[in-house]
Amino acid sequence: MDYHSPASFAEASALAANATGITRFLAGGTDVLVQMRADIVTPDTLIDIKKIDGVRDITRNDDGSWTIGVAVTGAEMSEHPELGRDWPGVVEAMDLIGSTQVQGRATLTGNLCNASPAADSVPAMVAAGVTVTVTGPNGDREVPVEQIPTAPGRTSLAKGELISALHIPARGENGGDAYLRFIPRTEMDIAVVGCGVNLRIDGDTITEARVSLGAVAPTVLLVEDCARAIIGTKLDEAALEALAAAASAACNPINDKRGTIEFRTEVAGVLAKRAARIAYARAKGEKA
Amino acid sequence: MSKIHVTTTVNGDEVDFLCDPRETLLDCLRDRLNLTGAKEGCGTGDCGACSVTLDGRLVCSCLVLGVEAEGKEIGTVEGIADGDVLHPLQKKFIEYAALQCGVCTPGILVAAKALLEKNPDPTEEEVRYWLAGNLCRCTGYDKIIRAVMDTAAELREAV
Ligand SMILES: Cc1cc2nc3c(=O)[nH]c(=O)nc-3n(C[C@H](O)[C@H](O)[C@H](O)COP(=O)(O)OP(=O)(O)OC[C@H]3O[C@@H](n4cnc5c(N)ncnc54)[C@H](O)[C@@H]3O)c2cc1C
Ligand code: FES
Ligand code: FES
Numbered sequence: 001m002d003y004h005s006p007a008s009f010a011e012a013s014a015l016a017a018n019a020t021g022i023t024r025f026l027a028g029g030t031d032v033l034v035q036m037r038a039d040i041v042t043p044d045t046l047i048d049i050k051k052i053d054g055v056r057d058i059t060r061n062d063d064g065s066w067t068i069g070v071a072v073t074g075a076e077m078s079e080h081p082e083l084g085r086d087w088p089g090v091v092e093a094m095d096l097i098g099s100t101q102v103q104g105r106a107t108l109t110g111n112l113c114n115a116s117p118a119a120d121s122v123p124a125m126v127a128a129g130v131t132v133t134v135t136g137p138n139g140d141r142e143v144p145v146e147q148i149p150t151a152p153g154r155t156s157l158a159k160g161e162l163i164s165a166l167h168i169p170a171r172g173e174n175g176g177d178a179y180l181r182f183i184p185r186t187e188m189d190i191a192v193v194g195c196g197v198n199l200r201i202d203g204d205t206i207t208e209a210r211v212s213l214g215a216v217a218p219t220v221l222l223v224e225d226c227a228r229a230i231i232g233t234k235l236d237e238a239a240l241e242a243l244a245a246a247a248s249a250a251c252n253p254i255n256d257k258r259g260t261i262e263f264r265t266e267v268a269g270v271l272a273k274r275a276a277r278i279a280y281a282r283a284k285g286e287k288a
Numbered sequence: 289m290s291k292i293h294v295t296t297t298v299n300g301d302e303v304d305f306l307c308d309p310r311e312t313l314l315d316c317l318r319d320r321l322n323l324t325g326a327k328e329g330c331g332t333g334d335c336g337a338c339s340v341t342l343d344g345r346l347v348c349s350c351l352v353l354g355v356e357a358e359g360k361e362i363g364t365v366e367g368i369a370d371g372d373v374l375h376p377l378q379k380k381f382i383e384y385a386a387l388q389c390g391v392c393t394p395g396i397l398v399a400a401k402a403l404l405e406k407n408p409d410p411t412e413e414e415v416r417y418w419l420a421g422n423l424c425r426c427t428g429y430d431k432i433i434r435a436v437m438d439t440a441a442e443l444r445e446a447v
Contacts, residue, residue, distance in 0.1 A: 003292065003309035003355050033351045034332045036310065048356065075345065099421020100399065102333055104345040187420040
């Protein structure tokens with residue numbers, strides 16, 4: 001295995017473009033090293049992106065949007081004094097990943113590019129409308145987060161391409177987001193279902209919404225029927241029931257020891273309702 | 289396979305070693321630097337027996353490559369005591385019998401020390417969540433939690 005620690009994304013991209021065999025990028029390594037250890041993937045080329053300038057920065061831009069460096073850890077996101085006030089759902093989703101030790105290393109980008117359908121930060125990012133900058137041999141392109149994973153363990157990134165930054169939109173007025181997952185224990189487990197909700201209100205009425213589900217299909221889903229079920233409503237009982245039905249209808253889950261198809265389908269609806277209530281309360285400025 | 293030369297700081301002392309790029313920091317600490325305090329329980333980030341600090345941040349050394357230690361500051365259980373004088377956490381672990389086989393103990397001491405530096409007055413719940421990534425197959429955790437809580441109380445009185 002060749003280990004490289006390039007000083008720029010252009011250099012990282014060129015290294016990956018010219019590499020033969022299996023290439024991995026190294027952010028926090030909490031997936032890469034586990035896969036090496038378990039002999040699932042032993043890269044021929046490992047490109048550590050942590051020595052590139054700015055990769056640890058959390059920046060609030062003039063328009064209120066956020067740029068998150070690709071090596072920013074979960075712990076750094078939770079410790080940031082303002083990010084969690086704008087985007088509590090995104091920060092809490094990332095914070096659910098692993099233990100204190102894993103939080104000291106794990107990144108949003110790694111969670112996204114590992115492309116697990118159960119990745120906790122991804123539904124929260126999809127709901128929030130996060131986009132990424134992809135740097136490759138032909139320059140940069142902007143891609144919505146939901147277009148990165150294509151199947152379990154697979155992404156839409158071409159050879160030589162890597163993510164060079166994440167962008168969270170400006171929170172704006174009267175908005176709120178939330179992420180909830182169901183796991184059989186209270187810590188250190190993989191989501192059986194995850195649900196991210198992000199919405200905006202005008203008075204009591206929801207004007208914009210994005211709802212995302214994790215662990216119920218081969219990739220994280222953006223469920224437009226869920227958004228439609230609550231837009232224009234005051235999140236009354238009827239709207240919540242319609243939301244739950246749309247969430248359950250979107251599920252195409254697997255059966256495994258953590259949850260049956262029936263269980264995951266039902267829990268998706270339950271979590272969507274709970275997450276929507278939290279996001280709604282947050283949009284109203286209530287503590288939730 | 290050519291080996292890579294790594295210079296790093298462990299418990300305040302500059303050290304260097306040669307390692308294969310696939311070797312974990314845990315293997316480098318144990319096999320190259322003879323610091324066998326950090327243990328391997330699982331090798332996959334689940335048990336916390338390999339806990340160390342990397343530039344002050346608690347991590348699993350089994351999930352860090354040795355080459356990533358270049359230019360960093362590592363803290364291990366060997367650096368917790370001050371010479372022959374045990375750290376208050378170590379004394380309380382003995383007093384409370386918060387260990388049996390001791391395999392989890394170095395990782396728990398490193399993790400608990402990192403917690404108390406960040407939060408000198410944690411609730412029991414906070415201690416339990418902070419240590420959720422440190423598994424112990426022997427004690428049932430209760431004595432560990434009590435030892436950490438009592439150390440925190442003692443350290444608060446000392447200042
Ligand atoms: C004990 C333990 C518990 C865990 N619990 C959870 C959990 O509860 N929920 C959860 O979702 N995950 C969990 N994980 C998985 C893992 O921690 C997360 O997926 C984490 O966010 C991965 O981030 P990383 O920075 O460590 O990624 P890495 O391991 O560094 O990389 C992961 C993948 O992303 C690619 N990659 C990294 N950076 C880039 C880039 N800039 N451009 C393109 N590709 C890139 C790599 O090539 C690799 O394929 C757990 C892991 C462990 C060890
Ligand atoms: S050996 Fe590192 S977490 Fe178990
Ligand atoms: S004392 Fe044996 S594992 Fe904790």
